[in-house]
Amino acid sequence: MKTILLLEDDELVASVVKSIFSKEKKYNVIHFSETKNVLSHIEKQSPLDILILDYFIDDGTTEDVIKLLKSKKPQVSIIVISGSIDDEIKKKCYDLGVNFYLQKPFTAWELKGIIRNQFFSTEMYSNLENASSIIEALSTALDARDSYTAGHSERVKDFSLSLYDELGFDDEEEKRAIYIGSMLHDIGKIGIKDEILKSERKLTDEERLEIEKHPQFGYDICHDIKSIQKGAIDIIHYHHEKIDGSGYPEGLKGENIPIIVQIVTISDIYDALTSERAYRSKNSIEEALKRMQSEFADENKINKHFFKAFAHMILRKHYDKIMFEHI
Numbered sequence: 185m186k187t188i189l190l191l192e193d194d195e196l197v198a199s200v201v202k203s204i205f206s207k208e209k210k211y212n213v214i215h216f217s218e219t220k221n222v223l224s225h226i227e228k229q230s231p232l233d234i235l236i237l238d239y240f241i242d243d244g245t246t247e248d249v250i251k252l253l254k255s256k257k258p259q260v261s262i263i264v265i266s267g268s269i270d271d272e273i274k275k276k277c278y279d280l281g282v283n284f285y286l287q288k289p290f291t292a293w294e295l296k297g298i299i300r301n302q303f304f305s306t307e308m309y310s311n312l313e314n315a316s317s318i319i320e321a322l323s324t325a326l327d328a329r330d331s332y333t334a335g336h337s338e339r340v341k342d343f344s345l346s347l348y349d350e351l352g353f354d355d356e357e358e359k360r361a362i363y364i365g366s367m368l369h370d371i372g373k374i375g376i377k378d379e380i381l382k383s384e385r386k387l388t389d390e391e392r393l394e395i396e397k398h399p400q401f402g403y404d405i406c407h408d409i410k411s412i413q414k415g416a417i418d419i420i421h422y423h424h425e426k427i428d429g430s431g432y433p434e435g436l437k438g439e440n441i442p443i444i445v446q447i448v449t450i451s452d453i454y455d456a457l458t459s460e461r462a463y464r465s466k467n468s469i470e471e472a473l474k475r476m477q478s479e480f481a482d483e484n485k486i487n488k489h490f491f492k493a494f495a496h497m498i499l500r501k502h503y504d505k506i507m508f509e510h511i
Contacts, residue, residue, distance in 0.1 A: 185212050188299070189225060191237035191249065193217040197265070197288070201236065204292045211299075219245045226252050232260055234299060239266040239273065247280060254281045263298060265290065336455055341366035343451035343494075348444070350497045351490065357413070362444050364412055365419025369448060372402030372420070399424055400433045419448050426485040446487045450494050453480060469502050 188211055192198040198215050205211040212231075216222050219241055225232065226249070235253060239246055253260055264277045267288040274285050284298050344366045345359060373381060376398055380391045387395065403421040406412050422445045425431035427438055441449075457472035467475065473495045481491045 185210055186233045187231040188213045189222060189232050189235045190215045191217075191219060191222045191235070191241065191246070192265070193238065193241050197238070201265075201295070204295055205299075217241075219249050222249050223252060226256055229256070232257065234261045234263065236263045236265060239264050239268065239277065250277075250280045250282060263295075336459065337367050337370060339455045340369065340448065340451045343454060344444075344448045346497060347447050347451060347490065347494050350493050351447070353443075358415060358444050361413055361415025361419065362448060363416075365416035365423075365444070366448055366451070368402065368406060368412075368416065369420055369423045369452065370398060370402070371405055372398035372400065374405070375401040396424070396432050415442065415444055418442050419445050423449050423452055425449070426480075427487060428484045430485060446490055450476075450486055450490055453486070454494070454498070469498060473498065 188205065190198060190201055190213055192201065192215065195217075198217070202213050202215060205213050214225070216225070222235075222237070232253075235249070237246055237249060250262055253262060258281075261283040262281065263284045263286060264282050265286045265288060266273065268274075269287065277285050286295065286298060341363055344362050348359065348362055373395075376395060380387065380394055383391070399421050403417065406420055407417050422431075422434065422436060422441055425434065425436040425441045425445065426449075427441065427446075429435050429437040453476060454472055457467045457475060458469065460466045476486070476491060477495075480486045481488045
């Protein structure tokens, strides 16, 4: 049962709101007429899914309620009901983090519709939070299989998001796809035998072909998980594709490789080159970038413009760090 907390000092309005939900067993409406009771309810971490409050309560402290709830339970939706038509008050409410401003008088279907939509939003928020926990757990499980690649997915994620910003892109859906896709890009390696994955020698051609199955394995694992969007699935599936068509598993070329995948590919190559391996030492930052230039950018295997921005970003951060360390 969902808990709706109502802060309203007008008993008539309160009774109307309660009657709207009284016939539906899925809602439990708790009514308070004073803000101190609501503040206490929030502080005690008592059940609360949605807060409905009148902005103009006689004690004048409704803003304290909104601020406290946003700090304690940011996922809880807040609906303000008010008789005011003042746009400044409405703006102030939204600035405080209110989800919806409903002007009096309102109808039962208006309030019900808003409540239904807000519950949908909070459930989506919860699902995304749960998905993030699962993603981190899967990534950690993969890292635990191979000490040489521990932290690889986290670093690829950080590099990729930084490069996305560096290139001037700004889309929250794409950023989330990069976050999830980067963290899970190697998840298919769970299906690779330990003797191949953890080998301390250079792999044979046959073993290399086995390793190259991991993007397809990753796709097979993740493509039916509803909380993982298509962009993230593309990253998992295509992060070893190359612009000239020499990559795997599909041999995609040029613009057929999504931009966010190209970004993650560059980050993945860089982190692999600058990480220690059982069969070789890690490259320095400068060595890794030189190799990426000659073996990948010059050979048209990665996006040259993206690589140039990536190299500038890495070198800037590296030399900034050196300078700050000596100040």
